[in-house]
Structure formats: structure tokens, C-alpha cells
Amino acid sequence: MRYYSYFPGCSLEATAVAYGLSTQAITGALDMELIELEDWNCCGSTPYGSTNELESLCIAARNLALAEKTGLDLVTPCSSCYTTLNRANSQLREYPDLKGKVDECLATAGLEYKGTVKIRHLFEVIFNDTGLKTIESKVMNPLTGLRVAPYYGCQLVRPEPSFDNQQNPQSLDRLIASLGAEPVPFPLKDRCCGGSLIIPELDLALGLIHQLLESAGSNGAQCIVTVCPLCQTNLDAYQGMVNSKFGTSYNLPILFFTQLLGVALGIELQGLGLDKGVISAEKVLAPSVTMAEPAT
Amino acid sequence: MGTKAYFLINVDEQITQNQEHLIRATGELEKIPEVEFVEPVSGIYDLMVKVDVPIRTIFVANKILEKEWVTRLLVLRIEPVEHRRIEHIEPEKISELSVTHLPQA
Amino acid sequence: MGTKAYLMVKMEMSYARDGHTDGMKELKAMPEIETVEPVSGDYDFVIAATVDAPVRVASVASEIRAKEWVKNLDVLKVEPAAPNPFLDEVCSTPGGECVRWCVQCGMCSASCPNVGKMDYSPRKIIALIRAGRRYDVLTSNSMWVCASCYLCTVRCPKDVKPTELMHALERLSFHHGLRHGATSTPAMYNAFVNSINNNGRVHELGLMSKFYLKTNPLAALKMIPIGLKLLSRGRMPLKPRKIRGINQLKTIIEKANVLGGAQ
Numbered sequence: 117m118r119y120y121s122y123f124p125g126c127s128l129e130a131t132a133v134a135y136g137l138s139t140q141a142i143t144g145a146l147d148m149e150l151i152e153l154e155d156w157n158c159c160g161s162t163p164y165g166s167t168n169e170l171e172s173l174c175i176a177a178r179n180l181a182l183a184e185k186t187g188l189d190l191v192t193p194c195s196s197c198y199t200t201l202n203r204a205n206s207q208l209r210e211y212p213d214l215k216g217k218v219d220e221c222l223a224t225a226g227l228e229y230k231g232t233v234k235i236r237h238l239f240e241v242i243f244n245d246t247g248l249k250t251i252e253s254k255v256m257n258p259l260t261g262l263r264v265a266p267y268y269g270c271q272l273v274r275p276e277p278s279f280d281n282q283q284n285p286q287s288l289d290r291l292i293a294s295l296g297a298e299p300v301p302f303p304l305k306d307r308c309c310g311g312s313l314i315i316p317e318l319d320l321a322l323g324l325i326h327q328l329l330e331s332a333g334s335n336g337a338q339c340i341v342t343v344c345p346l347c348q349t350n351l352d353a354y355q356g357m358v359n360s361k362f363g364t365s366y367n368l369p370i371l372f373f374t375q376l377l378g379v380a381l382g383i384e385l386q387g388l389g390l391d392k393g394v395i396s397a398e399k400v401l402a403p404s405v406t407m408a409e410p411a412t
Numbered sequence: 413m414g415t416k417a418y419f420l421i422n423v424d425e426q427i428t429q430n431q432e433h434l435i436r437a438t439g440e441l442e443k444i445p446e447v448e449f450v451e452p453v454s455g456i457y458d459l460m461v462k463v464d465v466p467i468r469t470i471f472v473a474n475k476i477l478e479k480e481w482v483t484r485l486l487v488l489r490i491e492p493v494e495h496r497r498i499e500h501i502e503p504e505k506i507s508e509l510s511v512t513h514l515p516q517a
Numbered sequence: 518m519g520t521k522a523y524l525m526v527k528m529e530m531s532y533a534r535d536g537h538t539d540g541m542k543e544l545k546a547m548p549e550i551e552t553v554e555p556v557s558g559d560y561d562f563v564i565a566a567t568v569d570a571p572v573r574v575a576s577v578a579s580e581i582r583a584k585e586w587v588k589n590l591d592v593l594k595v596e597p598a599a600p601n602p603f604l605d606e607v608c609s610t611p612g613g614e615c616v617r618w619c620v621q622c623g624m625c626s627a628s629c630p631n632v633g634k635m636d637y638s639p640r641k642i643i644a645l646i647r648a649g650r651r652y653d654v655l656t657s658n659s660m661w662v663c664a665s666c667y668l669c670t671v672r673c674p675k676d677v678k679p680t681e682l683m684h685a686l687e688r689l690s691f692h693h694g695l696r697h698g699a700t701s702t703p704a705m706y707n708a709f710v711n712s713i714n715n716n717g718r719v720h721e722l723g724l725m726s727k728f729y730l731k732t733n734p735l736a737a738l739k740m741i742p743i744g745l746k747l748l749s750r751g752r753m754p755l756k757p758r759k760i761r762g763i764n765q766l767k768t769i770i771e772k773a774n775v776l777g778g779a780q
Contacts, residue, residue, distance in 0.1 A: 308666035
């Protein structure tokens with residue numbers, strides 16, 4: 117059993133509840149236990165970092181200080197939290213003056229951060245620590261014939277020097293293959309969905325989402341699998357708007373990789389949050405398994 | 413035959429302490445046709461100027477000295493080495509040495 | 518990028534007669550020295566040298582002074598003629614130092630998915646910073662349209678980090694109170710920050726309401742169908758959730774305010 121400290125991130129309590137549900141549902145089967153970081157606060161993400169450097173480092177550092185006490189790696193399913201917390205770690209290392217100020221601020225709350233926490237993305241943890249061989253051996257419902265577009269998003273393999281190629285990653289493709297499904301060629305697999313710009317720059321983001329759906333759809337994808345809560349919401353909840361704006365008729369369910377894993381591992385469907393998607397995955401997944409009735 | 417020389421110039425304190433004035437002063441000097449470049453420096457002098465004059469440096473030197481913000485000007489004429497050896501034997505033949513000009517109070 | 522200096526050397530009289538050529542050879546052999554010109558006047562040589570860190574001008578000067586034929590040496594360090602306070606400001610902000618390394622190849626602009634919406638592409642922003650155009654840069658919409666996809670960062674041949682630079686510019690633009698009128702990203706960022714400062718976590722519904730009320734209430738109407746879909750699927754909690762340690766967080770943030778910026 118491998119233990120990790122768990123940083124869900126704010127969206128897992130809101131738009132990405134399905135991610136949190138499916139994650140907790142599969143960890144048992146993968147011999148992992150994710151212990152939620154007690155009383156974690158928002159990592160700050162891009163908006164805080166773009167407003168005030170010292171404050172944003174401080175709020176990220178509070179989480180790091182709390183995580184350090186557990187002595188475990190800090191694992192997050194959200195690419196943005198992953199990037200933000202990693203960035204905070206690097207900034208504190210590269211700018212000792214800043215670290216001094218951050219230390220002072222943390223001290224007012226009785227906290228300290230020595231700089232030892234390792235931050236990891238949930239996908240990378242499953243890919244590396246559990247490993248594809250183990251996953252393959254545990255597959256109960258091979259997703260044969262399911263054509264899946266692997267959507268990495270931008271912040272899983274960038275900017276941190278990464279466990280996968282930064283411009284043509286393959287890890288998610290291989291995970292999909294190990295579940296018996298067919299990873300579809302997807303040239304824009306690591307391109308941006310617009311992220312949080314969907315709110316202030318709606319049209320700009322819709323354009324990006326349209327390109328992504330087009331690239332996946334035109335290569336025969338039946339669904340898209342993602343590793344980031346923002347990506348999932350953007351591609352799922354706004355797919356209807358993309359269709360209206362561009363006159364398209366996409367109907368691609370957007371699944372979290374943990375949900376796909378859950379289906380393949382034979383986990384009880386109720387626990388995977390499959391009914392949370394705006395675009396329903398029922399039809400697409402039906403050949404692999406019968407779906408439970410969506411909750412009303 | 414052209415003569416190249418370095419002029420080392422001191423200027424009013426008020427110029428060195430104000431970036432805008434310094435830029436203006438540098439620009440004024442650069443407008444003089446014989447001036448190749450002007451570089452603000454720090455040390456015992458304030459400006460390093462390179463000139464290329466047709467005959468004698470004294471004319472350009474005087475032009476510069478006319479500016480009321482110039483307090484001192486030192487001339488270093490660039491000489492080929494062989495020429496130098498001869499000049500040291502006959503020091504009186506050296507045309508220009510230092511020209512010092514101090515401001516009126 | 519090095520420091521340029523003029524070193525003026527006066528030779529010992531006893532060497533001055535015959536030692537010029539040898540002296541020149543010795544000086545020219547030194548790696549930092551670019552030109553050596555024999556002169557007449559108060560000095561015998563004018564040397565132009567460029568030193569790169571970690572070597573310092575002073576150490577080159579000492580090396581020359583140590584030569585037995587050198588009587589006197591004066592150093593004039595070259596100052597940059599046109600100061601660029603904006604460039605200095607950007608370079609002293611964490612994330613901004615890289616501006617000096619750019620060679621304007623344009624790879625960043627070519628990689629940027631949102632460059633079409635930007636007033637100035639990433640490459641141009643860097644050029645403008647180096648030209649000292651503070652107002653143009655800080656009132657542009659460029660950084661507010663950056664999606665932080667990091668493609669530019671990964672592809673830059675000179676290890677410049679345009680994404681980090683964009684965020685640094687956003688901070689500077691907030692700091693100087695200069696913002697592009699037509700971009701509403703700053704308003705969204707402010708609402709985001711407020712949500713964290715009050716609750717410890719981002720309350721998405723609260724954030725969106727504040728944002729639309731402040732910028733364009735009518736645009737909110739377009740979003741209602743999506744909002745309802747998310748609400749009906751339990752993806753849009755109505756009430757914010759405060760963390761237990763919210764006071765602890767507030768204390769930390771207050772102290773950060775007191776300590777001031779991050780320069």
C-alpha cells in the first residue's frame with residue numbers, strides 16, 4: 117500500500133466533483149491511499165500569481181508547510197495546482213530573499229516550510245508508481261474498440277522537465293492502450309483549452325476548444341480523456357456553446373482518466389460520477405459495460 | 413592626413429547627477445562632425461570621446477571647451493608606436509599635450 | 518553582456534623609450550583586452566577592455582598595474598548612455614530577468630495560441646521592454662490574454678520564460694495601476710483573489726457572479742443555461758465553504774502585505 121498526501125484543489129469540490137469521486141473510487145484497486153491534506157487552502161493558481169507575487173507564494177507555501185508535516189509526497193489531480201505548487205517550490209528555492217519573507221509570513225501562523233515536499237500529479241503517480249503492467253493485469257472490462265483521444269492539456273508535461281516528452285507526450289496514449297481501448301491520433305493533444313480564460317475571454321477560449329474538438333473528432337475519437345478539471349469543464353460544459361457558435365455538432369463525452377480507469381477496472385459505476393458530464397457518456401461506454409441509471 | 417585622439421572630459425556636477433542632462437550633453441557632443449563617439453564613464457573623468465580630425469585637435473578641443481558645462485578636457489593623441497620612439501628623443505616636437513581649462517567661478 | 522572600461526596606462530620613463538611594442542604585445546595577450554592604442558599626452562596607452570562576470574574590471578586593472586613597466590593606471594568604467602528604468606524594473610522582478618537573453622527569434626510568438634488577440638506578440642513585448650516603452654507594455658492586453666500554456670517556454674532556444682514574464686507584467690501593471698481598458702481578465706483575477714481571501718478556497722459561483730456584475734451583467738444571461746446544467750449535476754455549490762484555518766490564512770496574507778512586494 118502506498119500512501120500519499122492529497123491536494124484535491126478547489127474545482128474538485130465544484131465543477132469537477134466527478135474527478136474527486138472517481139479518484140477515490142479507484143485508489144483501493146491500485147494499492148494507493150490518498151490522505152486529504154487537512155484544511156488545505158486554494159493554491160492561488162494563475163490569478164493570484166498574476167496579482168501579487170509574495171502573497172501568492174505565501175498561500176501556496178501554507179499548503180506546502182502543512183504537507184511537509186505529513187512526510188509524504190503531495191499528490192494533486194489538478195494540472196493547475198500541480199504547476200502552481202511546483203512553481204512555488206522552485207521560486208522559494210531560487211530566490212532566498214523571497215523565501216525569507218515567506219518564512220516570516222508563515223511564522224505568524226506558527227508554520228514553517230523547509231522546502232522538502234515533492235509535488236506530483238495524480239496521473240504521473242499512477243503511471244509511474246502503479247505502472248501500466250499492474251494496471252493491465254487488473255483490467256476486468258477491456259474497453260475493446262473504444263476510440264479515445266488522449267488529452268494531456270498544457271500543464272501536465274509543461275513547464276516542469278517532465279516524466280514524458282514535453283511536445284509529444286505518450287504516457288496517456290499508453291495508459292489508454294493498456295485498458296484495451298484504442299488511443300486515437302490527436303495532434304492537438306497537448307494544446308491549450310483556454311483554462312480560466314473561459315470566463316473573461318469567452319470567445320477566445322471557445323475558439324481553442326473548437327480546434328481541440330475538431331482535431332479529436334476528425335481523427336475518429338468517440339470520447340476524450342483528460343487529466344485536468346479545467347480542461348474537462350471547458351470541453352464538456354461549453355461544447356454546446358461551441359456547436360452554436362461554429363455550427364458544429366460535436367457530441368464527444370469528456371471523461372477523466374480516472375473514470376476510464378474505473379470502468380476498465382470494473383469499479384462500480386455509481387462511484388465514478390459518470391452522470392455528472394454535461395455530454396453523456398452512456399452510449400459511448402455502453403458496449404463496454406452497462407451503465408447505472410444517471411442520478412436525478 | 414587624419415589624426416585620431418581621445419578627449420577625456422570633465423563636466424559640471426549637475427550634468428553627471430541628472431540622467432536627462434547627461435543624455436543631452438552627450439547628444440550635443442555627438443553632433444560635432446569630428447566626434448566619432450561619446451561614452452559616459454565613471455572614474456576621474458566623466459566622458460570618453462573619440463575624435464577624428466583633419467589636421468590638429470586643438471580646433472575641436474576649443475569647440476568643446478566653449479560649452480559652459482565642460483570643466484576640463486584632456487587630449488590623448490593616438491600615435492603609431494614607431495612615431496612615438498622618435499618623439500621621445502625630441503620631446504619639443506610633440507604638438508599637443510594636455511589642455512586644461514577651469515571654469516570661471 | 519559585459520562591463521566595458523577604458524584603462525589608461527602610464528609607463529615608467531625608463532621603459533618608455535623602447536618598451537612600447539613589447540608592452541603592447543603583453544597587453545594584447547590578455548583575454549579581456551580588446552584594443553590597445555599608444556597615445557601621447559598624460560598617458561602612454563589607452564586600453565579598451567570588456568570583462569564578463571565573474572571577472573571584474575578591478576582584477577584586470579590589478580594585473581596590469583603589477584607589471585613592472587607600468588607606472589600609473591587609471592580606470593574609466595563605461596556607463597550605459599541611455600538609462601532604461603523600465604528594463605531595469607522588469608529585470609529585477611522575479612521572472613523578468615530573462616528579458617535580456619532574448620534573441621528575437623519569434624519562436625514564442627509562433628507557438629502562442631492566443632497571439633492573434635494580443636496587442637503585441639510575446640517577442641514584441643520583449644522588444645518593447647528593451648526599448649523602455651513602459652506605458653505601451655503595461656497598458657497592452659498581451660499578458661492578460663496569456664493562457665499559461667507554456668509552449669513558448671519549452672521551445673525558447675535561449676531559456677527565456679515568456680509565460681513567467683507575462684505574469685510579472687500583470688503584477689507590474691496592477692502595481693502601477695495601468696491596465697488595458699478592454700480586457701476583463703484583471704477583474705476576474707481580482708474576484709478570484711477575493712474569494713480566496715475570504716474563504717480560503719475559490720467559490721466558483723460567487724466568483725462568476727461578482728465578475729459578471731462588475732463587467733457585463735448581460736453576458737451573464739448567456740451563461741445561465743450552462744450554469745443550470747452544472748447546478749443540476751451537483752457541479753455548482755451554492756454556498757462558499759470556509760476553511761477552518763481562514764484566520765490563519767488571513768494573518769499570513771496580512772503579513773505579506775506589510776512586508777510589501779517581491780523585488
